[in-house]
Amino acid sequence: MARAIASNALTVFVVLMLAVAGILAWGRSEYxxxxxxxxxxxxxxxxxxxxxxxxxxxxxxxxxxxxxxxxxxxxxxxxxxxxxxxxxxxxxxxxxxxxxxxxxxxxxxxCGTEINYRIGVATANMLVRELDPATQTYVELASFVPGVDPEPEGLSAILENPSTRYRVTLAEGVTSWQVVEELKQAPFLRGEIAEVPAEGALAPDSYELSRGSDRATLLTEMTERQAAILSDLWAARAPGLPLETPLEALTLASIVEKETGVADERPLVASVFKNRLEEGMRLQTDPTVIYGLTEGKAPLGRGLRQSELRRATPYNTYVITGLPPTPIANPGRESIAAALNPAESDYLFFVADGTGGHAFAETLAEHNRNVQRWREIEAQRANQ
The missing domain is CATH 3.30.1490.480 (Endolytic murein transglycosylase)
Structure with missing residues (x-):
């Protein structure tokens, strides 16, 4: 009798163990x-x-x-x-x-809905888009200029949705004044801005943040990021540059940034200004003159007048020798890198070539020919 009970108990135990093992195996498979x-x-x-x-x-x-x-x-x-x-x-x-x-x-x-507040050189806009998880592509829901365009329908609900993601993107070449003024218009940020950061001190980049982030804290992050970029690139600069301080490098980089939108040209443009500084020549660059007139608070919106090219300001590089006293915009990493490691060239001049880039020249005679070609291109476009 006892042997039968023991045998049955052992059978039940084995069955239970097998059942537990089966459950564990199923659980591992499900997991x-x-x-x-x-x-x-x-x-x-x-x-x-x-x-x-x-x-x-x-x-x-x-x-x-x-x-x-x-x-x-x-x-x-x-x-x-x-x-x-x-x-x-x-x-x-x-x-x-x-x-x-x-x-x-x-x-x-x-994934989900993202609001990207993009601060550009000419204007700023808020892009509302959603990532389609199936295709991993963004679908634009709305794009508008805050404070100018009416808010799109449904924006309040998107702002209230706790899963909405936010970012602020700074374009290369924006001024610090522009950044501050545009951040004031961002409806998902809070807090006052006590003062405009120094020109050139903000890193053009994309900043992910959350709703209710503090504007001053965001500016601090932008400043710290630019300082780190400048420090790294200054440490790796080419020897013998006509630049005494990181601020001078930042100033030159801002001029390079404003002179060309072609990424591959930046080292060549930087080489022109480096060569001019070494030769004791005036830089003669229009963006610095424009900054002296506008203080970086708005695009000039027209061509420079001859009287303005002759007007003495600390930023008129047709009048002063050397660099202006401060940067004229916030340059990106690539322009800073170009200023600190310019291309090797003997170029002293450049002018637009009609393709979006520039024609470079070593001599004034060659430059004058390039200028004449550019004027012909302008005339042809005006007659079209």
Whole structure:
């Protein structure tokens, strides 16, 4: 009798062990195996959301087969308390493990609606776009100039949505005054700006931030980023440059930035100004004259007059020798690099060539011929 009871108990124990092993194997398969999702989706994790809510949302969107397995997997991998608020792409067939990685790792949103406030040299605009998770391409929802154009329908709801992502993008060549004035118009920022940062001190770049970010704090980040860029490039500068300080390098870089929009030309343009400085020649560059007239507060909107080219200002490089006292805009990294490592050339002159670039010359006679060709191009365009 006792032997039969023991035999039955052993049988039950073996069956239970096999059942447990089967459950564990199933759980591992559900956790690490391919998921049911057929197309990529954008999963929104609200701020303060519970693991239970997120698992139910994922189940409703077809990303997982079992909400309990998802929660147990999060507990097992010690990620149950590491949920990050935001919007995250979940790829087709993503496993529970991969989904947990997407919503607990960096906290940087990878999909959803984005508002990009772009500050350009001529104007600023707010671009509202949404990332299609299936194609990984952005779909533009609206584009408008804050304070000028009417707000697009639905903007308030987008601003109120906690998953909306924000960034501010500075174009190369904007002035510090422009940046400050445009930041005042950004509806998702807060805080006052006590003073305009020094010209050239802000790094043209794209800055990701959150709604309610402080304007002054953002300017500090821009300043710190530019200081780091300048420090790195100054340390790696070419020997023998006619530049005494990092500020002079920043000033020259700002002139290069304003003189050409062709990336490959920057080192050549920088070489012209380097050669002129070494020869004791005046730089004779229009952007500095314009800055002396406008103080960087607005585009001139017209050509320079002869009287303005003769007018004595600290920024009129047709009158003064050497560099102006400060930068005339905020140059990007590539223009700073060009100023500190210019191309090797004997060029002393350049003029527009009609293609968006410039024709360079070593002698005044050659330069005059290039100028004549440019004037002919201008005349032909005027007659078209």
């Amino acid at each position: 690490a195996g391919e998921g049911p999702l057929e197309e990529a989706i954008c999963v929104v994790v609200p701020s303060g959301a519970s693991l239970s809510r997120v698992s139910e949302d994922l189940l409703a969107q077809g990303a997982i087969d079992n909400a309990m397995v998802f929660r147990l997997g999060a507990e097992y991998s010690n990620r149950a308390s590491q949920l990050k608020a935001g919007s995250f792409v979940v790829e087709p067939r993503a496993s529970v493990d991969q989904i947990l990685g997407a919503i607990t790792s960096s906290g940087r949103s990878t």
